[in-house]
Amino acid sequence: MNPISLSVARRALAWLVLSSGGALAASSAHTGELLFGLFWVVLAAALLGTLASKVGIPAVVGQVLAGILIGPSLLNLVRPGDFFLTLAELGAIFLLFMVGLETRFKELLAVGREALLVAVLGIALPLGLGFGFGLWQGQGNVSALFVGTALVATSVGITAKVLQELGVLDARFAQVILGAAVIDDILGLTLLAVVSSLGAGRTLSAVQVGLTLALSVGFVALVLAVGIPLVRRFQNRLSNLSLSRAFNVAVVVGLGIAALSTVAGLAPIIGAFLAGMVLAEIKDEVEFESKVHAIEAFLAPVFFVVVGLQLDVGALSQPTVIVAGLILTVLAVAGKLLGGILGAWSLGRHEATLVGLGMVPRGEVGLIVASLGLGVGIIGERVYAEVLLMVLLTTVLAPLVLRAVMRRRVPARVLH
Template sequence: MPPAPELSLPVLMLVVFAAAKLFSEIFERLGMPGLVGEILAGVVIGPSLLHWVTPVPILQDLSELGVLFLLFNVGLEVKSSELLKVGGTAFLVAIIGVLVPLGMGWVILRAWGYGQIESIFVGAALVATSVGITAQVLSAKKMLHEKSSQIILAAAVIDDVLGLIVLAVVSSMARGEFKVIDIGLTAILPIVFMIVMAKWGSHTVSRAVPMLQARLRASEAQFHLAIVLLFALSVVSMHTGVAAIVGAFLAGMSLGESVSKRVHTLVHGTTELLVPFFLVGIGLKIDLSVFKDSSMILLTAIVLLAAVVSKLIGCGAGALSLGLRDAIRIGFGMVPRGEVGMVVAQLGLAMGAVSKPIYGVVVFTALATTLVAPPLLNLAYRQTPTVGD
């Protein structure tokens, strides 16, 4: 197939945004989450089918901005005090939700005849949750204040740190070295950062924002301060070793109780513009060539099933004290792996610890979980009325 034509930025944004919203409208009319349609729009216009658009760097940049604003917008709607109340349950959900996928991934690959390190890498790729998709579903359904939603968000943040530790351990094993001190340091910085921001961030920001705003003359000064904090905490988050989206979420959460309704509106508008590029970007990366080999089709199906079931069992078990319905919601909410699983797969491939066929299996599984999670969440939350109903 010939390479996709190089498109100017306005044409590229037109094709991606219009395709995303067209597919979203179709899926909404079919009673399904619109964001599933937006992801599938990427599959249709991307390298897998029509080949109109390829994942060029500018689209990757827009995608990263989209997910940053998505988590920032979600954070604005969440109170840190509410999140801290569910911290114990969220920690249990995250711990069990890491151990079960790690074990299942390792067992499946070993049973298939793959080596120890490659099997562990696949298990590690199934560990961490990508909260962007779940956050979008819960935000659209206006259910961010449900207790199960709070636990999903808190557990996903904790999950990111646990995933970082697992990745550090697996990488050390692949290099033939295991340094406890280095792994300990890898864990300490992000944990300290998240605890400080969750516990004292809102209080500090609520005092600082009015003082700074009083000294500024710009008409949208409060919005400007919010955006500066968004990017500042995203940078700090990256330097402590966790994903930038964690910093974006914590920035939103620290501002939620101190900024005006106007800021919420402006952030929501920016999010509506950028999130389609994040969702279409997921679809653009789906590689259907993994299905050329029948044995790989079966392995991919088994790994994908394990990716869903392991989170449902692991995270659900950690939340059983809330009742079966909430446990199922939390389990489904922790299913998406997204870019987190892809990063692990890419690292394994670069180190020579993961073969190209297994890399394809893991990448497809990571992206497919983001595709199946919204319908599962829609099903799990269908009996709960949305705010305003």
């Protein structure tokens, strides 16, 4: 090789080394940033969750407040980017998967009538109240309808965690809440699709709405009708697997059904809950629950912290927004509480009240609905801030009230 070619080759090699080094350095810096962020999330969740539990407050409330503390609104240590949103989604999936594992389908079927009534009334009443509130503010029909849709949303993950902490997931009122949450998700997401289409200027025929609803209902029925007999058929083979292999099978089933539920137009947490219910039929014979619980114990707190990260407290600085947001919160609580009490009245006044309170938290579901409305221009910044305050208050206060009422009104035999 002549000197000129050798010089060019050396320069090219040096450029490649420097470029690779720069790319690796940038990648390492990004990884380090994510790891530091995860460190703050896990640390804040552990500290404030433990502190909340010690003073008699649900751990989830401490974890949501932890997210607000370390998020952009206050200390700005962590921002809710794609990484944390994805991790939070996984946390919600494993939380509902674990809840499903603690729920037998026959127990849920026994409260089907009450669950259906709670879900339908818990959608109709908040929707009507929110729509009326929007019209009272002078909003257009579509914008007012979207406010009503935001009030329809229910974050069952928050309530489920409180019920799990207290060990009452097998209580009858808890089964009604979980059953209503599945129906609520089916009807609520169908309603959201309709309102979003109206906001985008598209028309949605009754046939399209019916098909969307039928697909969601059909998916739930198919998973339960096929899944339960299938796991019972392979029960003997699964019981011979080692703990790690049985755990792998359980996770594949949980994630697979969660993914398929999105194809049917449902939230992945509903698919995870259904998968858990299917596997609950054989959990006494096949050991995998302890390992699933270990993952859920790590990821679920991340989910609640990220709910707090997404709350923009700075948007709530205007007095008019605060007043309107408080009114909206009262309507949001009244709609779900009344729907739960009326729908579950056959359980007795005390347990029906618990059902109503269990349906109140809006959490990340309310945030998603509000963000969607703002993004497509259905609602403006002011209405978005009002909905944000409603989400914050129902998310933080509902678990507190639920736990207090549960300890005071439900007999000890139900709580243990």
